[in-house]
Amino acid sequence: MDPGTVAQILDQIDGEFxxxxxxxxxxxxxxxxxxxxxxEDFFNxxxxxxxxxxxxxxxxxxxPDAGSYKVVDxxxxxxxxxxxxxxxxxxxxxxxxxxxxAPVVRDGSGKVAKLRCQMHSWTYGLDxxxxxxxxxxxFGESLDLRDCRLRPVRCELWRGFIFINFDPDAVAxxxxxxxxxxxxTWADGLRTVTTxxxxxxxxxxxxxxxxxxxxxITTLHPTTVATSxxxxxxxxxxxxxxxxxxxxxxxxYDSHVARADVAVDAQRGLLAHANVSYLLxxxxxxxxxxxxxxLQTFWPLTAERTLLEWSTMLPDWGNDEPxxxxxxxxxxxxxxxxxxxxxxxPVQRAxxxxxxxxxxxxxHERRIYHHEASIDRLIGPDxxxxxxxxxxxxxxx
Numbered sequence: 001m002d003p004g005t006v007a008q009i010l011d012q013i014d015g016e017f018x019x020x021x022x023x024x025x026x027x028x029x030x031x032x033x034x035x036x037x038x039x040e041d042f043f044n045x046x047x048x049x050x051x052x053x054x055x056x057x058x059x060x061x062x063x064p065d066a067g068s069y070k071v072v073d074x075x076x077x078x079x080x081x082x083x084x085x086x087x088x089x090x091x092x093x094x095x096x097x098x099x100x101x102a103p104v105v106r107d108g109s110g111k112v113a114k115l116r117c118q119m120h121s122w123t124y125g126l127d128x129x130x131x132x133x134x135x136x137x138x139f140g141e142s143l144d145l146r147d148c149r150l151r152p153v154r155c156e157l158w159r160g161f162i163f164i165n166f167d168p169d170a171v172a173x174x175x176x177x178x179x180x181x182x183x184x185t186w187a188d189g190l191r192t193v194t195t196x197x198x199x200x201x202x203x204x205x206x207x208x209x210x211x212x213x214x215x216x217i218t219t220l221h222p223t224t225v226a227t228s229x230x231x232x233x234x235x236x237x238x239x240x241x242x243x244x245x246x247x248x249x250x251x252x253y254d255s256h257v258a259r260a261d262v263a264v265d266a267q268r269g270l271l272a273h274a275n276v277s278y279l280l281x282x283x284x285x286x287x288x289x290x291x292x293x294x295l296q297t298f299w300p301l302t303a304e305r306t307l308l309e310w311s312t313m314l315p316d317w318g319n320d321e322p323x324x325x326x327x328x329x330x331x332x333x334x335x336x337x338x339x340x341x342x343x344x345x346p347v348q349r350a351x352x353x354x355x356x357x358x359x360x361x362x363x364h365e366r367r368i369y370h371h372e373a374s375i376d377r378l379i380g381p382d383x384x385x386x387x388x389x390x391x392x393x394x395x396x397x
Contacts, residue, residue: 002266003266006262006269009274010259013235013258014255016234029360029394032361032372034356034359038351043303046379048379052378053281053282055163056297057070057163058162066086069081069111071105071107071108078095079096080095081095082164089127093128094151099122102117128149128152130145156172158177158187160190180280183245190293192311193313193323194311194327196310196333197307199307201304203306207298209368211340214231215231215362218231224339225336226251229250231248234364238366238394239397242371246278248275248277257273258270281374283298292312294310312326312329312333
């Protein structure tokens with residue numbers, strides 16, 4: 001992150017601590033219709049649209065050698081295999097043999113010399129080309145092997161993270177990330193230490209939006225997050241692409257000390273005095289620490305079920321043992337997520353109450369409104385039923 005951006009953030013933090021009211025000109029945010037969090041037809045519109053988004057599915061450390069692969073079966077209604085080829089390129093394919101759809105790998109990860117159908121042994125190279133069809137004579141001359149290669153999924157890398165996109169015409173990943181791709185330099189070379197998961201009986205946005213504001217920390221996290229962060233100084237940046245940034249100063253934040261440290265090293269100084277978290281639209285969060293990040297992903301399963309996954313990620317430790325810091329941090333985050341998750345399912349049930357008129361969001365909670373508005377823009381506002389639409393009243397950059 002460049003010094004100019006860091007200086008602007010520090011000015012914003014000072015402004016947040018100093019203000020006594022909502023900033024002049026900030027619009028009144030209409031309530032968010034509750035049915036957006038349980039309506040099946042709307043959920044299907046979301047999933048259709050989300051398939052056009054770039055989604056992180058791991059890092060290059062997950063597939064270190066030629067033939068190393070991992071299977072991603074979290075989102076989009078299809079199993080995808082991510083594999084490193086003999087040419088060292090990382091590619092993604094639908095995990096479906098072009099004969100009758102059987103998977104070409106069954107394990108969640110591993111290492112192979114080739115990809116072989118688990119049903120009839122059609123065999124593919126690591127680049128997806130087919131080179132063996134048992135019983136070839138029975139298919140006749142009409143079978144064109146050039147049309148039988150594994151179907152690719154868009155796959156691109158950013159700072160060692162692997163992203164996929166089901167839309168072959170999607171914009172390039174670096175364009176999709178925009179300013180985040182330039183600013184979040186501390187993501188370089190990160191490697192997963194450990195991962196936790198929990199399946200929740202709530203909509204994916206209920207779960208995610210509980211984590212993109214810190215208004216709740218003194219109530220839900222009095223002995224965890226609230227002992228380290230001061231939500232009153234929180235700053236937000238909203239991007240037209242749906243991404244957003246939240247910077248929360250640490251408890252007992254001292255502007256003079258922060259500015260002195262930033263003058264020596266802008267990025268290191270900022271991370272020492274604040275937690276910087278990005279929402280990588282649509283459903284990744286990246287709260288930072290002084291070193292590394294915790295990557296949270298909110299995988300939509302059904303309209304009212306979500307798979308929440310969080311991974312502690314630190315700079316690559318090579319062939320050494322993983323740093324103890326990683327396990328300790330993940331154990332801490334397990335506790336934080338336990339506190340958050342205790343509220344998510346009750347909220348989901350309450351959304352259907354006749355006595356609830358819809359989500360009300362404050363100035364501090366504008367990231368939530370921005371997230372919902374961004375979903376409408378992705379779907380196409382005219383396709384969203386009128387009673388569920390989100391008025392586009394927030395300014396973005």
